[in-house]
Amino acid sequence: MRVGRNRIIFSVVMLIISLGLIWPGYVLFSHHSPLVFGFPLSFAWVILCTIMGFVAMLALFFSDHPPKKRD
């Protein structure tokens, strides 16, 4: 059951990230200003979504393959 719940959470997160990278989500972050760490907002947002996607996949991976508990 736990695995099923994690997969649902993962799917929702990935859906949000996906919508953030196309219309309509990306529209909110499509402008060049402000600069974020030197990058235009439109570029920084795509980088942020890529990192968030990576973190979401990493979290799902660890929930599917939990590291063995130490004795």
Place this chain on the structure above:
Amino acid sequence: METGTTILLIVGLYLFVSLLTGIIPSLRITKSVSGFVAGDRSMNVFILYFVLGASIFSSFAFLGGPGWAYSRGAAAFYIMAYGVIGIVPLYFFGPRAWRLGKKFGFVTQAELLANRFDSKLMSVVLAVLSVAIFIPYLTLQMIGAGYVLNVISEGLVPFWLGAGITYLIVMIYVYFSGVMGVGWSNAFQGMFMLVMAWALGLYLPQTLYGGIGEMFAALIESDHSEMLIAPGLTGDGSPWSWSAFSSAVLVSAIGFSVWPHFFMRSFAAKSAYSLRLSVVLYPTFLLFLVPILLIGFSAILSFPGVEQADSILPHILMQLELPAIVIGLFCAGALAASMSSGDAILHSAASIWVRDGIKPMLTRPLRDRPERFLIQISVLFIGLISYLFAVVIDVSIVALLLGAYGGVAQIFPIVFAMFYWKRATKWGAISGLAGGILVNTFFLLFPEYKIFDLHEGIYGLAINVILLISVSYLTPRDSGATVNKFAEIE
């Protein structure tokens, strides 16, 4: 030493190391088809990570990426956007494919699909589709290699010779080592490419503007500020619409995980765990596109008016008067991008052509050794055909490749149905695939008939899914044993 000689020495050294890293694995794999096509299912996370990463980051990324940023601005973010969405399905499909492969001996995507839907026709259709896409893809990689060597050597190395030598080396190591040669050479080429991309991507904004922030601030202040507003510009310089951008991202993301050469790496993994971990780490490879795009952005104000946007990287390198050793290294980096995709495509095209195209048509079974030899011969044959296309290039090949993304995406619904929808039937899958490809190709050739400004792949996918579902319900269920074999594997 003369500049040209230094550059050629470095490139020569790089090619020699590529050859070595590609040839050595041939000593370790078995002389079987499984050894050649799936590396005896022995790839670890390190190799898989670079194989998955490098087989997508091709000449298109290394030369086309900066070209897009230079000429189309924010439109170039599309290349990054689809990768992170597109890799996710492989997390779920990959381990299932791997387990089925290990249990039943599958080594290609079409073998899985043909087995589930009990259809040799599907296998042959997928083989023809794959090879039809791979040859122009490989041709473009060769053009990239020949072009870089020709420009950087200032014409010293003719185009045909540059492409010829580079791909002769690729053909040699793919011929002897199969997928493990691809794997090890990709690890070397991938690391090399990453270092070169980051070095240049950080160096150019720093040298030309004083930093990344300063570069973008200057762009925002200039007449080109609208280029940085998503979704950027189209190829002719007019604003790209949100519907066209979003549908292009979606189609590329949907097709991404089912590219036949990409998907079949699932079978080469050492374990389902290694495969999953490589897939999870994949987005870190995507970040490599950040410096690639920075290269293109850095040229907008500093090197305006370059007509052929794809040539912007070699153009910058030649203008900056960098030391010969640095130019040589970047030249080798561009070759690494070309070769790391080219070798994977060449290997897959030959494997798929024999396993999925020729073998199902034979009346007698093919023994392992002759089959492996046939695949090796196909490596040489397909390499040669692509080379002939590369030296007598015309524009239509580029158009053909761009159309391929929509075509490949049509494989996704049937791969999904294979694992997750028991009611999908042979004729549902065949009609969905055929309908999707036909509609995609129709709108690619006649875009004026599109009702909405969407990527042609979306129209193909809509018809594909409708046919898959409706025809499946109208035809009798497929054999329960086969269906369960696929649906119940975890």
